[in-house]
Amino acid sequence: MIHNPKMECMGREEMTALQSERLRKIVKTCYEKVPFYKNKMDKMGIKPEDIKGIEDIHKLPFTTKHDLRDEYPFGLQATPMSEVRRIHASSGTTGKPVVDTYTDNDIANWAEGVARVMAVGDIGPGDVVQVSYGYGLFTGGLGAHDGAHVRGAVQLPTSAGNSEKQIMLMKDFQSAALCCTPSYALHLAECIEKSDQVKIEDMNLRVGFFGAEPWTEGMRKELEAKLHIKAIDIYGLTEMSGPGVGGECEYQCGTHLWEDMFYPEIINPDTLEPCKPGEFGELVFTSLCKEAMPIIRYRTRDLTRLIYDKCKCGRTAVRMDRILGRSDDMMIIRGVNVFPSQIETVLTEFPAFTPQYFITVDRKNNEDTFDLDVELRSEFFSPNPSKQMPYIKPLYDRIVSLIGIKPNIHIKEPGGIERSIGKAKHVKDLRNFQN
Ligand SMILES: [Zn+2]
Known part of the structure; x- marks a missing residue:
């Protein structure tokens, strides 16, 4: 099922026009409201009016994780705090966390991105969505939660941990979907295998939305076999809102990116020049709709490539190949x-x-x-x-x-x-x- 056919199946020309319009607006906002971007653009001699369309995006400065830490906590915020409704932060193991803030519209757009992925598993009213991502500053829990809400599904906020209870509720409440990291899903599957109280046949699970860490085809096969589900990759990053920047469709042939909201580029991480279409390189995102904390050309460090061929599912949204790794993890x-x-x-x-x-x-x-x-x-x-x-x-x-x-x-x-x-x-x- 396609959640938002207008945006997910939009023709290329129309999409380019929409992206151009949104980019012009976001660049103007960043220049006027965020000194960090004004300084960077002034140094490069770029004015907002130089950005006529999405084809000019390469003229704009990059934003790195280092910049986000330097501007901690709210240096990149473009709206007054009175318009902010929520704050999330990444679990930084060293130093300051990376902060993201959200207006009402930002929360709605984020939930929309997650809902588009959940629609792939036909999640809707009556389906219990067990959210076993951590609830808290981490975007996983509340992101999946709000996405399930938009689909009209039943939200089951179990959060992470306490595996025995997770499994009991999965069975008793007949959860249709499981949302968590693939490694935790595998752990739950192993617990079910070992249990003499429950069997996988007692469950009603039909789909898993797994993300927040890179995983392989082998891991997918393992999860699908052990949990009797379709395992769908949900992709995202705190800097762009959280999970739901994109997700796989039922054909599992790459991750569709919701490019009406998050514009993806692939660059050579050494020269910082755009890669040729289809070439592997570093993924860069610009948040085209974000109000509270818009980010221009964020260097994700994820190494992948983009596939623009039309997908069998009917979606025209560009697909991202499996992530080879994070240049940081290398x-x-x-x-x-x-x-x-x-x-x-x-x-x-x-x-x-x-x-x-x-x-x-x-x-x-x-x-x-x-x-x-x-x-x-x-x-x-x-x-x-x-x-x-x-x-x-x-x-x-x-x-x-x-x-x-x-x-x-x-x-x-x-x-x-x-x-x-x-x-x-x-x-x-x-x-x-x-x-
Ligand atoms: Zn598809």
């Missing part, structure tokens, strides 16, 4: 670029292993070490190292051939790798502490 180990998601992809090729893993990078005798904890499924596990060897060898060979570095692989017992209830933590880089 580790350089022995001079080689490594993304944690590559390890997950490899693991899902081997049925004996669960998709759980933990990487520890360190430096000993001036050489990087790469330790990888992985988990065998209970039917394959043995504490006897010689019985583990037949599983380690092919995994080791695959990682060496794909990534080019030799891991020290450690087998953990089933459930031996710590599960997280929010965003999964996969890497510990001890090298940072020695510099």
